[in-house]
Amino acid sequence: MNVLSKEQAIKNKLSAWVAEQSSGYHADSVPFDLRIIEQRIITSVQIMELILFLEHLRGEPINPLQIKPGAFSTIDAIYQHFFVEDHAYA
Amino acid sequence: MDNVVTLSQKLSKASVKRYSNPYLEFDWPEVLSEDSWWFSPELSSLCGTAVYDVLPAEQQQRLAFWELVNFFSLNIHGEKALLQGLAKRLYSRWPTEISEYLHHFLGEENKHMTLFGTFCMRYANKVYPSKAYSLNENHIQSVEDFLFFARVVIFEEFVDYYNLYMAKDERLHPLCRAINQYHHNDESRHLAFGRKITQQLFESHAGDWGEDTVNGIRRYLGDYIQATWKEYYNPWVYKDAGFNDFYKTYLTAWRHESQKQLRQKISSHCFSFFVTSGILAEEPVV
Numbered sequence: 001m002n003v004l005s006k007e008q009a010i011k012n013k014l015s016a017w018v019a020e021q022s023s024g025y026h027a028d029s030v031p032f033d034l035r036i037i038e039q040r041i042i043t044s045v046q047i048m049e050l051i052l053f054l055e056h057l058r059g060e061p062i063n064p065l066q067i068k069p070g071a072f073s074t075i076d077a078i079y080q081h082f083f084v085e086d087h088a089y090a
Numbered sequence: 091m092d093n094v095v096t097l098s099q100k101l102s103k104a105s106v107k108r109y110s111n112p113y114l115e116f117d118w119p120e121v122l123s124e125d126s127w128w129f130s131p132e133l134s135s136l137c138g139t140a141v142y143d144v145l146p147a148e149q150q151q152r153l154a155f156w157e158l159v160n161f162f163s164l165n166i167h168g169e170k171a172l173l174q175g176l177a178k179r180l181y182s183r184w185p186t187e188i189s190e191y192l193h194h195f196l197g198e199e200n201k202h203m204t205l206f207g208t209f210c211m212r213y214a215n216k217v218y219p220s221k222a223y224s225l226n227e228n229h230i231q232s233v234e235d236f237l238f239f240a241r242v243v244i245f246e247e248f249v250d251y252y253n254l255y256m257a258k259d260e261r262l263h264p265l266c267r268a269i270n271q272y273h274h275n276d277e278s279r280h281l282a283f284g285r286k287i288t289q290q291l292f293e294s295h296a297g298d299w300g301e302d303t304v305n306g307i308r309r310y311l312g313d314y315i316q317a318t319w320k321e322y323y324n325p326w327v328y329k330d331a332g333f334n335d336f337y338k339t340y341l342t343a344w345r346h347e348s349q350k351q352l353r354q355k356i357s358s359h360c361f362s363f364f365v366t367s368g369i370l371a372e373e374p375v376v
Contacts, residue, residue: 037225044225045313048320051221056337061326063219 098191105194126263129154138348153331162206167220247360
């Protein structure tokens with residue numbers, strides 16, 4: 001799997017997850033730059049669920065105290081923060 | 091606030107009378123026996139699921155140990171937030187008698203955390219991180235005060251059910267029972283205070299807040315209740331207990347009908363308070 005397809009695969013999974021949490025979107029129809037917090041597509045309770053899903057995708061725990069502001073703003077941002085940048089979340 | 095002041099005075103006297111020193115009261119074994127129960131099976135987050143029913147007894151006990159570590163961990167996180175909120179409200183807007191009780195409240199919560207932290211670090215070498223994440227919602231002061239104490243009541247009502255149940259459960263290791271009993275002894279006072287001030291703040295301010303704010307408060311509390319319950323279902327507990335597909339186990343546990351019934355049952359006393367006091371319009375489904 002090359003880098004691009006890995007990125008695409010993870011973003012697709014995130015898109016499907018977001019769609020599952022909210023009515024109005026199909027699995028492949030959530031734009032990666034959609035402001036999911038600002039537009040209240042995802043609530044604070046669902047963020048907790050999202051953290052668990054991200055842990056599942058990453059295969060290691062995430063410490064919410066170390067998450068930067070804006071990390072959940074869009075699917076692009078989530079990918080960047082949790083799968084690209086070298087943060088010590090665990 | 092007169093009735094809160096009266097109750098604060100009464101509770102302060104009770105706290106002085108029952109002042110305790112957990113550093114002297116507890117014996118911590120060097121190692122724990124692996125064939126003990128550390129968490130009541132009926133309260134397990136997997137109880138009632140097909141996964142749990144086929145587990146050999148020794149793996150149910152292993153799971154029970156990690157469920158206790160998770161329970162103590164979520165207590166630590168809840169009490170950390172509690173200490174911050176209580177300290178912030180010392181000598182602020184309310185009569186001195188309330189601050190005097192808040193000192194006891196703070197001191198007792200700190201002692202609980204010491205017990206939970208000692209157990210987790212000594213025997214599990216970790217405290218599970220909380221998954222709670224705040225989106226920085228800002229409220230006016232009266233709403234903030236009300237929500238703080240409402241959160242205290244919700245959090246403590248749930249943990250107290252577990253404390254009381256496990257303190258009485260003769261199958262459990264004596265250390266586990268003793269910590270749960272110790273916590274319950276103080277929580278009954280904290281809950282009495284929490285319920286009284288929550289109700290008082292709501293009655294004093296709800297008329298000024300307006301319908302939109304009250305509806306927003308109800309949504310917030312519904313979300314907080316869900317989030318509080320989610321902490322009882324931790325995929326990393328299942329991993330530590332030896333489950334391979336621990337995320338799937340988590341989803342199974344959270345969604346299982348028997349677990350929904352368990353949550354509803356444990357929540358019923360808490361929900362009854364919020365509905366009868368008019369804070370919530372109806373009991374949430376958890």
